[in-house]
Amino acid sequence: MKYSFNNLKEELENNNFNFKKKYGQNFIIDKNIINNIVEKSNVDKNTLVIEIGPGAGALTNILGEKAQNVIAYEIDKSLKPILEKNIHSNTKIIYDDFLKRNIKEDIKEYKYEKLYIIANLPYYITTPIIMKIINDKIPASKIIVMVQKEVGDRFKAKPGTKEYNSLTIFLNYYFNVNKIMDVSRNVFMPKPNVDSIVVSFTKKDKIFKVKNEQLFFKLVRDSFKQKRKTLKNNLKGYDLSKIEEILNKNNLDLSVRAETLSIETFIEIANNLDK
Numbered sequence: 001m002k003y004s005f006n007n008l009k010e011e012l013e014n015n016n017f018n019f020k021k022k023y024g025q026n027f028i029i030d031k032n033i034i035n036n037i038v039e040k041s042n043v044d045k046n047t048l049v050i051e052i053g054p055g056a057g058a059l060t061n062i063l064g065e066k067a068q069n070v071i072a073y074e075i076d077k078s079l080k081p082i083l084e085k086n087i088h089s090n091t092k093i094i095y096d097d098f099l100k101r102n103i104k105e106d107i108k109e110y111k112y113e114k115l116y117i118i119a120n121l122p123y124y125i126t127t128p129i130i131m132k133i134i135n136d137k138i139p140a141s142k143i144i145v146m147v148q149k150e151v152g153d154r155f156k157a158k159p160g161t162k163e164y165n166s167l168t169i170f171l172n173y174y175f176n177v178n179k180i181m182d183v184s185r186n187v188f189m190p191k192p193n194v195d196s197i198v199v200s201f202t203k204k205d206k207i208f209k210v211k212n213e214q215l216f217f218k219l220v221r222d223s224f225k226q227k228r229k230t231l232k233n234n235l236k237g238y239d240l241s242k243i244e245e246i247l248n249k250n251n252l253d254l255s256v257r258a259e260t261l262s263i264e265t266f267i268e269i270a271n272n273l274d275k
């Protein structure tokens with residue numbers, strides 16, 4: 001059956017589709033928003049796109065038109081009858097939990113020039129998904145995701161603000177982060193309680209000079225372990241004199257909280273600890 005965006009609502013109703021809150025199922029029902037996201041992402045026939053959570057296939061359909069191939073991970077098998085009507089032959093749906101997959105293995109058979117990740121994310125697992133993309137070193141040069149507005153604000157947060165956290169640092173370590181657009185809660189079915197934002201992450205060319213990435217990541221995670229606590233309390237197992245040396249150089253001391261430190265200061269500390 002030919003895909004018709006206007007009938008998406010009808011299709012979901014005809015199939016008696018039961019929206020599952022536990023999977024963060026809020027589907028976009030406004031074609032302009034979808035077109036806008038795809039247009040701004042510059043997907044072309046040399047692009048392999050990974051989509052997380054295709055839902056009823058609204059975004060998947062347009063991505064399939066523009067991309068070389070699309071691989072989409074959907075946890076809810078009950079979407080199959082609706083979703084498979086809406087996709088193109090260059091699209092493969094993997095009915096599984098994205099968080100449990102070996103993505104590099106899944107994309108091995110594809111030849112592509114560019115790999116993009118594009119998704120309207122299930123909001124209950126936004127951070128685990130982003131951390132998986134980072135930790136698994138999925139070789140995507142661009143990531144475009146729709147997230148809850150409040151979470152999106154954290155991605156670009158500046159040191160010293162309450163939105164600034166370890167995720168901000170990990171993201172800005174690898175990527176240039178940019179807002180693409182705001183999205184009203186009214187374009188979703190069912191309507192969520194929050195507005196959304198679309199953000200893009202583009203791989204940074206010049207990466208910071210971190211000697212030991214593992215140590216850097218651990219230091220950042222530990223520093224933010226208990227947000228209200230000072231560095232002195234959060235970093236008990238570390239060589240505090242080496243940390244203090246760098247803090248003092250930056251006119252800070254161990255009584256500050258992690259949210260005060262810039263990414264560069266964290267790097268300086270990690271490098272000093274690795275000496």
Ligand code: SAM
Pocket residue numbers: 023024025026027028029052053054055056057058059073074075076096097098099119120121122123125
């Ligand atoms: N892309 C669709 C759209 O924009 O209309 C649906 C987006 S909806 C916010 C999130 C989708 O992610 C749902 O279809 C949900 O079933 C799926 N999902 C939730 N958890 C998942 C997981 N762990 N792995 C893969 N898909 C998941």
